[in-house]
Amino acid sequence: MEKTFYIETFGCQMNVHDTEKVTGTLVQQGFRQVDTIEEASHVFYNTCSIRDKAEQKVFNRLQHSKRDAAKGKVFAVIGCVAQQEGQKIFDRAPHVSLVAGSASYARLPEMLVQLEAGNKRVTGLAFDATEAFDTPFTRRDNPHRAYLTIIEGCDKACSYCVVPFTRGPERSRTSASVIDEAKRLADSGYTEIQLLGQNVNSYRDPSRDSWDFATLLDAVGRVPGIRRVRFTTSHPRDFHKPIIDAIDANPNLCNHVHLPVQSGSTKVLDAMRRLYTREQYMERIEWMRNAKRPIAITSDIIVGFPGETEDDFQATLDLLEEVQYESIFSFKYSPRPNTASLTLGDQIPDEEKTRRIMMVQERQRAIQAKRNVSLVGTIEEVNVEAYHEAAGQWMGRTSRNRTINFRHANDDGSRLIGTYMHVRVTGAGPSSLSGEGLSEQPLLGESVAPDAEGISSSARVM
Ligand code: 5AD
Numbered sequence: 001m002e003k004t005f006y007i008e009t010f011g012c013q014m015n016v017h018d019t020e021k022v023t024g025t026l027v028q029q030g031f032r033q034v035d036t037i038e039e040a041s042h043v044f045y046n047t048c049s050i051r052d053k054a055e056q057k058v059f060n061r062l063q064h065s066k067r068d069a070a071k072g073k074v075f076a077v078i079g080c081v082a083q084q085e086g087q088k089i090f091d092r093a094p095h096v097s098l099v100a101g102s103a104s105y106a107r108l109p110e111m112l113v114q115l116e117a118g119n120k121r122v123t124g125l126a127f128d129a130t131e132a133f134d135t136p137f138t139r140r141d142n143p144h145r146a147y148l149t150i151i152e153g154c155d156k157a158c159s160y161c162v163v164p165f166t167r168g169p170e171r172s173r174t175s176a177s178v179i180d181e182a183k184r185l186a187d188s189g190y191t192e193i194q195l196l197g198q199n200v201n202s203y204r205d206p207s208r209d210s211w212d213f214a215t216l217l218d219a220v221g222r223v224p225g226i227r228r229v230r231f232t233t234s235h236p237r238d239f240h241k242p243i244i245d246a247i248d249a250n251p252n253l254c255n256h257v258h259l260p261v262q263s264g265s266t267k268v269l270d271a272m273r274r275l276y277t278r279e280q281y282m283e284r285i286e287w288m289r290n291a292k293r294p295i296a297i298t299s300d301i302i303v304g305f306p307g308e309t310e311d312d313f314q315a316t317l318d319l320l321e322e323v324q325y326e327s328i329f330s331f332k333y334s335p336r337p338n339t340a341s342l343t344l345g346d347q348i349p350d351e352e353k354t355r356r357i358m359m360v361q362e363r364q365r366a367i368q369a370k371r372n373v374s375l376v377g378t379i380e381e382v383n384v385e386a387y388h389e390a391a392g393q394w395m396g397r398t399s400r401n402r403t404i405n406f407r408h409a410n411d412d413g414s415r416l417i418g419t420y421m422h423v424r425v426t427g428a429g430p431s432s433l434s435g436e437g438l439s440e441q442p443l444l445g446e447s448v449a450p451d452a453e454g455i456s457s458s459a460r461v462m
């Protein structure tokens with residue numbers, strides 16, 4: 001019988017990219033990918049446990065799949081919930097037969113053999129990987145923009161965060177294998193690379209070269225054929241000035257930095273064990289403000305952390321005004337298993353968290369609306385990603401990671417997709433930009449226009 005698989009992904013870009021690697025591995029093992037659960041012999045859920053809501057999603061899916069399992073479908077729970085809950089998943093959803101965390105994906109072919117042999121309780125839960133999951137069988141979905149993992153795991157211990165438990169300790173790839181992969185991506189037509197890691201700034205080449213993150217970033221930006229390099233996520237504690245110097249020196253490095261602050265109050269930052277003060281965070285913002293190209297700064301905010309007073313919360317609102325972020329992701333604090341903040345008293349009621357998150361979002365919307373209006377009339381270089389037939393509009397992304405919808409004289413389908421072109425911003429809303437394409441011909445082969453002004457909204461799959 002033909003083996004087919006359906007895979008659904010929850011969570012961050014690391015998970016999206018893990019799915020690409022798992023998909024490549026499955027295809028290499030003789031599986032065919034299908035679009036629906038009905039067609040699949042194997043169903044994979046690549047899960048996220050960053051907040052309770054994300055975790056509940058997979059259990060809802062599993063609740064509805066019991067009947068399918070009775071018909072012989074194999075169900076696999078992989079990723080962060082798998083690592084966190086482990087064997088308990090078999091108790092909660094007895095029709096699941098594979099539970100594996102991301103540190104075990106290198107053993108996937110072996111686990112598939114065990115499944116094939118009829119084993120109904122296959123697990124991959126050890127943190128035995130000493131290296132990042134480096135597979136040649138990656139199936140990337142986007143033909144122009146590629147994710148590239150440089151470091152896995154996290155050695156920080158933020159008191160609210162499950163990631164150190166679900167992804168294990170930090171493992172950096174060698175710079176040689178990263179550069180090699182970047183070259184292979186360029187050879188197969190990719191022009192944009194997004195370097196991935198829970199904390200890319202603490203990258204340290206395990207080989208004798210001993211490169212740090214800024215050196216690696218610069219080197220990837222110099223791979224012939226690569227025009228844009230992004231990176232996520234940065235931890236303020238490890239975000240050093242040489243990263244800005246690298247962006248200044250190399251126009252292929254996108255002028256966008258996602259630097260999650262979490263809170264504007266040093267007292268709350270201490271309780272979160274973030275290892276920096278508000279002042280130290282602002283020092284990094286100053287470096288970016290003094291950069292040669294205007295750098296788009298985006299952030300993550302948590303509201304309602306245990307003990308967050310009205311004054312602490314005001315400090316976060318003040319910080320939004322002070323930094324003037326391009327965009328933010330905001331979250332209500334969600335208590336997570338194993339984390340240190342579970343034992344903190346003074347939990348904030350959910351209604352209060354809701355009030356605070358709404359205030360944060362309202363404040364940010366006003367900031368963005370003002371910023372966006374100030375962009376009308378400027379010219380952006382965009383990488384064209386899609387054509388929306390119904391609207392007769394193209395969609396592209398700026399170096400600062402802003403998407404912009406635009407019209408162009410030669411609206412004839414897919415000709416421009418994957419190319420770079422100049423677009424004049426003609427309209428702005430709180431979270432969108434619109435414009436008109438300027439170049440008659442795509443700007444293939446030209447370097448990024450370093451003087452283009454723009455703003456960014458980072459896209460995270462959550
Ligand atoms: N509750 C709410 N938000 C969280 N994040 C991480 N852990 C939690 C939690 N327990 C947020 C942080 C992080 C982003 C990826 O998710 O803001 O930067």
Ligand code: SF4
Nearest residue numbers: 011012048049050080
């Ligand atoms: Fe979710 Fe964090 Fe795992 Fe990404 S690393 S999938 S955000 S829990």
